[in-house]
Amino acid sequence: MVDLLEYLPILIFLGVAVALSALFVFLPMGVARLTGTHEPTAEKYSEYECGFPAFEDPRSQFDVRFYLVAILFIIFDLEAAFLFPWAVSLDLTGWPGWITMMVFLGELAIGLAYAWKVGALEWE
Template sequence: MLSDYATIGIFLMLTVAFPVAALVLAWLVRPKPKTQPGDEKLVPYECGVDTIGRTWVRFKVNYFLFALIFLAFDVETIFLFPWAVKFNSLGLFAFVEMVIFIGILVVGLWYAWKEGALEWH
């Protein structure tokens, strides 16, 4: 029993040690600036063109909601493909589970549609 906890502890220490070691190593071998950066170095860089006017512009949240909904349904399609490939060998239980899964997706799509998350204007 104690060896199981020791294994988990070792993995936990390694997951903390590797990123910390990488950051420390990168900090040690990075080129160190000889002087402080000047005014030109501190100017915001936008594809080689100096910004004109306000640089902070508000975007509508609907664009992000539309993208998140697309991503969610796109990922769910990944779960449908293996089920469709093995449909004949899975049996009735897998069919019922997938009907429930698709039902949840349809309810989610209906809710997003009802809330106007799919409107593009």
């Protein structure tokens, strides 16, 4: 049976991470409350990144390019998520692991070239 004290550094790390996360979330909210910047205005309710008004009829149509950009972001974000464990375990996987990752990166490069060619990355 594993001694539970071996997990103490992990618990300390998680505790520090939760404390810092809570600090980064709740400290700006508290400062905003104290300084009076929490009062909503028409400009605060305006659309910022989504490109269409937030408080409208939910059945209104909007451009499909928002979905294309989101899907492309997710694809290349997952690419980065796969690169870190691959880089760490490259000494264990050797050449087969390297070749497999190059095939994966090649497929992503072909997908990026295709998205670029059809204009999915251009914004009007």
